[in-house]
Amino acid sequence: MMSSANKTIYQSKLFVPTASSRPETTPDFSHLKIPSPLASKRPQVLVDAADVTDLAYGLVRVLDDDHQAKGAWQPDLSPDKLRVGLRHMMHVRAYDRRMFNMQRQGKLSFYMKCTGEEAIAVAQGMALEDGDMLFPSYRQQGLLFVRKRPVVDMMCHCISNAKDNIKGRQMPVFYSWKEGNFFSLSGNLATQYSQAVGWAMASAYKGEKHIAVSWVGDGTTAAADVYHALVFASTYKAPVILNVVNNQWAISTPQTFANTGTTFAARSIGFSIVGIRVDGNDFLAVYAATQWAAERARKGGGATFIELYTYRTEGHSTSDNPDSYRGKNEAAYWPLGDPIERLKQHLICIDQWSEEQHLAQEKELKAAILADWKEAISHGSFAEGPHWPVETMFDDVFKDMPAHLRKQRDQVGA
Amino acid sequence: MMSSANKTIYQSKLFVPTASSRPETTPDFSHLKIPSPLASKRPQVLVDAADVTDLAYGLVRVLDDDHQAKGAWQPDLSPDKLRVGLRHMMHVRAYDRRMFNMQRQGKLSFYMKCTGEEAIAVAQGMALEDGDMLFPSYRQQGLLFVRKRPVVDMMCHCISNAKDNIKGRQMPVFYSWKEGNFFSLSGNLATQYSQAVGWAMASAYKGEKHIAVSWVGDGTTAAADVYHALVFASTYKAPVILNVVNNQWAISTPQTFANTGTTFAARSIGFSIVGIRVDGNDFLAVYAATQWAAERARKGGGATFIELYTYRTEGHSTSDNPDSYRGKNEAAYWPLGDPIERLKQHLICIDQWSEEQHLAQEKELKAAILADWKEAISHGSFAEGPHWPVETMFDDVFKDMPAHLRKQRDQVGA
Amino acid sequence: MAKMNMIQALNSAMDICMNRDPNVLVMGQDVGYFGGVFRCTAGLYQKYGAHRALDMPIAEGGIVATAIGMGVNGLRPVVEIQFADYIYPAVDQIVSELARLRHRSGGEFFAPVTIRAPCGGGIRGGQTHSQSPEAIFTHACGLKTVMPSNPYDAKGLLIAAIEDDDPVIFFEPKRIYNGPFDGDHLKPATGWASHPLGEVPEGYYTLELGKASIVKAGNAVTVISYGNMVHVAEAAIKASGLDAELIDLRTLLPLDTDCIEKSVQKTGRCVVIHEATRTSGFGAEIVSQIQEACFWHLKAPIGRVTGWDTPYPHAFEWEYFPSQARIIEALQRTLECE
Amino acid sequence: MAKMNMIQALNSAMDICMNRDPNVLVMGQDVGYFGGVFRCTAGLYQKYGAHRALDMPIAEGGIVATAIGMGVNGLRPVVEIQFADYIYPAVDQIVSELARLRHRSGGEFFAPVTIRAPCGGGIRGGQTHSQSPEAIFTHACGLKTVMPSNPYDAKGLLIAAIEDDDPVIFFEPKRIYNGPFDGDHLKPATGWASHPLGEVPEGYYTLELGKASIVKAGNAVTVISYGNMVHVAEAAIKASGLDAELIDLRTLLPLDTDCIEKSVQKTGRCVVIHEATRTSGFGAEIVSQIQEACFWHLKAPIGRVTGWDTPYPHAFEWEYFPSQARIIEALQRTLECE
């Protein structure tokens, strides 16, 4: 198959996965089976993993095509709570929009949106308790909104200014927020996943009730740490929720290079861990599955592995242009819709929301974000500062600064 | 639960796996379900993994309790071939015995037996083709016997003498034999497993028919490389057989610290890889399953994951005393018997072997091994040499020796 | 000859090797259809197919392991690690396996794998997109370690690396992919087109691994560096007007000790520069060898200008990055000694 | 005071820490019921239970990762890596995570994990049971790296390491677990009972991390070493009759530069000794710092006596292991310079 000067020409038999679409093809998701909300059973939380393997191959849904809540997984969520969820999701989207634009204007070095995936972090965050420890990846900014991290503080981190709680040390979006039990993000994919299991083991060891929750993307499931998380979580029945956000893409690489021909949720079967595949764009389903898993963990049932089936509507990051590797507008073909739109329609459908309220809230949030941004840059911009004093670069390498670092610090001229 | 001076006392809720037995308890394997050879179906080789998940939870057997061959997995093996298999297993055992004793006499620095597991490497080796590439762990010495590695050469390696093909570089049992397509053993567990997948991918890429075969122990399944092997083998449908030799123990650690509460074979389910659990002490079953998997791989069906259910009858190595961590004589309680004894009884049962022939062969092999040993030490002993010339230590670090190594070599005074 | 930036030069090297030898394939995250996040493998998928420009799962340890297996089976895999910062999950396969296979098997097996990884900072990448972990690989015997500083060298060295039967760790300073960078981030960026080493033959050529190059001759002090820092050093030397001899190591292991020693024996003074953290960086090895081989010629302690012993910070990138000013200061300190 | 070998001293350190603080637990392969393949955790399972002397799956990366998570949740895990040679699968978690967590989170999070690993050769362990990979960890900022040479130090340093809020990589030279070893493998083995540093208090005490000890004062040459090689150096000094000052670093990072510099400024000569491979070993860092700080005092090039740049061979262990003869030769070479 490949041309070559004067050497053997190989007839390759190697299987290589293909993509859902490429720029030269038209996206087509018609092969996806989208079951009705009535199709999934909701087992008791202390069920044996071996008895519910169907959950790993199904798709837990609550909102049906007419925006009604249906089926066994309907969570007990008041309209008020639903409105809070909607608001958080809209808040996240407004935040992402502004930060992305600010990056385009050179105010941030980098940014990553979670557009189309807002239901995941928001609904999951709301289904958890404050004392539960979050070990997120970089598309769960929604958790911070749920836990009421001041938006200004998030922005100050993203522009590494003098009010950045992590002192200008990390790229934008690599948040850390101890007070909110939100673990410091790593650039190295997946490393937090097995750490979360250790945190959960410690919680069990101390006899406490708090659980750990972690997230990786579809592409990241291939990493060794994901395996470690599954092996250790299962071996010690750690109270942990391990989430896979399957947004179909890992930069330019389709999820087919990680799903090994089956669902991600199925990966947990061989570890006696319950795997649940959930419509990640269905706020109610995400909430319900998370609540179920959290209860299971708190009751000593151990880990749950949740695949959140969703779609990365935009580019990987500000460094990325998805049109160069996937079908134009693939997002528009995605059959599970948009999470904000779906919850909005549900609320309208049950007479708890209106287009007008929605528009007003959108406007309000946009204005709030703008005000937050203005306040944030009043504490310093990335380019101009003020930043933390330069010599603080040498702090926190160790608890107490050893002599060789003091010497280096002095050379920076502090 | 734990005493402590003036600090909190924790009420740990952490689950910690237990052992099949410890010195203070009596071994008991009565909970194990040992199905009849008639219980497993033998599917077509190009079956979908999702359709045969039962194979991962069953136990493929051929020899029944009366030593008859039964059921769907009966391989097409002539009595001659069975006798060859028996002879190889007895040869391996005789070899292990002598080498172990020689270690006890200080002639080897270290040794590892595979007692009780001989059927695995021997039957698997026989079911493969010579061009298939073997990526073994340290208890598959049987493969070398099947592939006709001269025993003297194996011994010369184990005593690092002047005839050691790997030039005194490695500890005993870390064989390498390129001519026999037997990959160099690593001390680092599991690393060869994912390498085998790469070898198999290259075979497919080149359009060749040879497959790769690799082995890890039950304990080693926890290693990251095992996950990589599964993910990559599945993603590229690599023609590879991935074996787990579940001999119940990893040094002092019971398999419960690795099996995550289910069978090892089940681990492949979430990767769309067929998992088969096989009675590893049943020569015919091991042969049949391997043949099936090899055919599947050669026909483009991709990887098979085989759990070989067996028992480590003796200590981990010459550095180990199993009586300090497991029930006395646990091996005697093991319900699947001894592979040599079982094949012997089968052959007797079908009138193709006798106690007399068996004893005579045992004697003959013992004598042959003794003669081999004498020849081996005639080429040099570990303590006294002759070894390879000392300066060869600097060879093969690179293909051509760079200047800094030539300089170091000269300092050794070569 | 053509004008090429480093990305194009590296791409050309891989293209030529793939064209000459069907056993060469490129593999890694996003290297296939997309052509790599830095575009180094752009077009290879389209030209050679999905089987030879292989997209791979996000498991660096698995990528290197499968590359080793392929190498043992006669292929010459060229692995891309998306950022050098993400090479650590593959360290066991690299150090315990790739580096030692030939030795531990008595020469029976080897895997001619090349591992490419963009390294270094200056792109506002923070602590996990800026590292220079080369020292680790020079400590593990059995690996060759290369870091080119310009398109011409990059192409010649990469072809040599791919053809080499030993494993090669090939670090590419990403800050200079598109143009030389002298450390002054406020100056407008310049491309490789105007740099003499941006002239690159379109066809096949190799540069021998293990040979340094003298970027600029001089008598007063020897400056030893590699990768991006060569350009910063060159600019610092120019700015200071000092009569320094600048050596671009190109290959760290095997190290071109002849070139180094000859220079230091001439100048009697030396400054070693790298971007990696200071303690146990490769500079330490260079200093140690020089003080041993050239002790009686040395008129001043050998200086080191390096990254600080902290993670690479996002906000203080330019305070971390070894600047011209720091280099000049070190040169002057060295020259003041009498 | 009691007579203890290193295994007993380490065991006592862990016992004391577990007894004082319920947040301390030990974890690793075979460390629970069995008490570790070298018996360092013997009895802790029986005394503190399966929850605090945790047997773990064979996945070093998973072990360190869970330890980090535990550390973040308030525990003080003491991890055993069965052999230092098997620390590589955990390198990503150690270097990218454990070392940097405090810094990258602006001081919000940290994990006070101690990682113990038996290192070094001389036990016929071949290439994968003999390595000394300490240099790698000294290059990754954020880790403290320790290697004791005797029972008294081992206990005091291990308690200090466990109590330290920074992560500590704690290497234990396994060749001297049961007795000091002077490099002469033909001599009958002697235990720690007859060695003054085999006298170990039974109770709690700590030795400050980052402080070297002067094993033997002297004026003619400074010998710097750590771990097993301290004893080989001591014997070599004795055998040669030279007036050498012997420094046992004990902690590699932070390095006790005061102690080193004071000595070299006095003697003007120095030999650095370690068992790890030479190129980019920690010796290179020591040499670099000394030549910088003590340049004007140096009367001879600083010598390095190290393992060769080859994998640790099975058959030629004693040709690989830095011998007394090689040390004496280096000392003499250093002293011959005028």
Ligand SMILES: Cc1ncc(C[n+]2csc(CCOP(=O)(O)OP(=O)(O)O)c2C)c(N)n1
């Ligand atoms: C260990 C490691 N390897 C590679 C990368 C580079 N990288 C950053 S994000 C990414 C893709 C991740 O995709 P996925 O897990 O699907 O998450 P998503 O971006 O879709 O949310 C890659 C390869 C990294 N950060 N860490």
Ligand SMILES: Cc1ncc(C[n+]2csc(CCOP(=O)(O)OP(=O)(O)O)c2C)c(N)n1
């Ligand atoms: C990466 C790594 N970690 C730890 C070890 C030490 N070690 C050698 S054998 C062994 C137990 C392996 O048990 P298992 O996989 O069940 O194989 P078995 O010995 O039972 O055949 C361990 C922990 C090693 N060799 N490599």
Ligand SMILES: [Mg+2]
């Ligand atoms: Mg994704």
Ligand SMILES: [Mg+2]
């Ligand atoms: Mg085992």
